[in-house]
Amino acid sequence: MEVFVDAMAEGGRALGLYITWQRVLGLTIAFFLSGAIQNFMSQKFVVKFLGPKSNKILSFLVAATSGAILSVCSCSVLPMFASIRKRGAGIGPAVTFLFAGPAINILAITMTFELGWDIGLTRIFCSVLISIIIGVLMFLIFRKKEKTEQNENLFMQNDENNIKWWKSLMLFLTMIAMMLSGFKAISNIIATSVLFVVLIIECLVFLKFKDFKEWVASTCELIKKIIPLFLVGVFLAGFLTYLIPKEFVVKVVGANTIYGNLISSVFGAFMYFATLTEIPIVQGFLSLGMGRGSALAMLLAGPSLSLPNMFVIGKVMGVKRTITYILLVVIFSTLMGLCCGAIFNLL
């Protein structure tokens, strides 16, 4: 019982330590960036490539990377997946989107760099790569059995008054530069402040007040949705880090073995991670001695799958395809974790 209370205290302590000025600032900018992407980026251009008539190769590429732009809400991934599969580009790009949508989002990617440049970069690269591989494989395995009712119109979206592309590009670049200048390694308060002033000027010059208001509103909604669970994740990470013995973690996932990577991906696949919560939890495991390759494996399999989510996917594409999908995710996450883990050991 006392251990439990101590663990709770550890959780609280972890939470308190986690909230630094740097993190708050970095996250705030990342949230504003996400809000800006949601509001100002043209979805029309991207969605076209997921339709039935688009070039096959392009639709895979777009599906793998558009998660950042399209599905900022995790609940809309599944309906979009279903539509792309039945009425659009087909099961291949749909599955690629299903995997990459939750995996490639600005917030998660930004925060992953906290775990290190190695894991940050490989996470992006491997997520995109795996999503395409799995999509192509699913396409090859199941294409003959797919029945579609292709509907081109669904993928011709109308954009309502987006701001000019170069204006949004400048806003995005300024915000990204702000995030980079705030990074621990290159922390430069003068640069960040200058960029902030530049951002304000850009907002005044480029945006109508209505646009700005909507941007702030979207951002606040994102924050309200994500931060509470994220804080729970930080608390949970502290709690578990206290309870789980280091020797156990090192023994199971410490070295870069197939077994260790496999355990990590299976755990990631089944465990539910709310947006961003995978970061503090993996951070906790790393501090207990988890291998960096296994950490990557968990980060790859984690966001896109969870046990409850598997059931819903099953309802949409049937048991056979869902099981195939899960197996492919686990296999490739393990593989990537293993390969990258070996590379990490050489660095």
Added chain:
Amino acid sequence: MKIKILGSGCPKCQKLEANTKQALKNLGIVADVDHVKDIVKIMDYNILKTPGLVVDGKVIASGKVLDIENIEKLIKSNI
């Protein structure tokens, strides 16, 4: 008038439902508002992105949460 909100239950679709109910109140219309959460049923309505708003079987909006004013306009033009 039968209204359906299409969405798996996340904050966005709940907001759409709340806005829709308020819009109906403002317009003084009494209508059934049903929230369809089952993804297989949502698929029947042929939308790309949730949340979706359906009035008397016809999809009048999808993909974003509309504000009350916009919903009122759409409902009025679909009576």
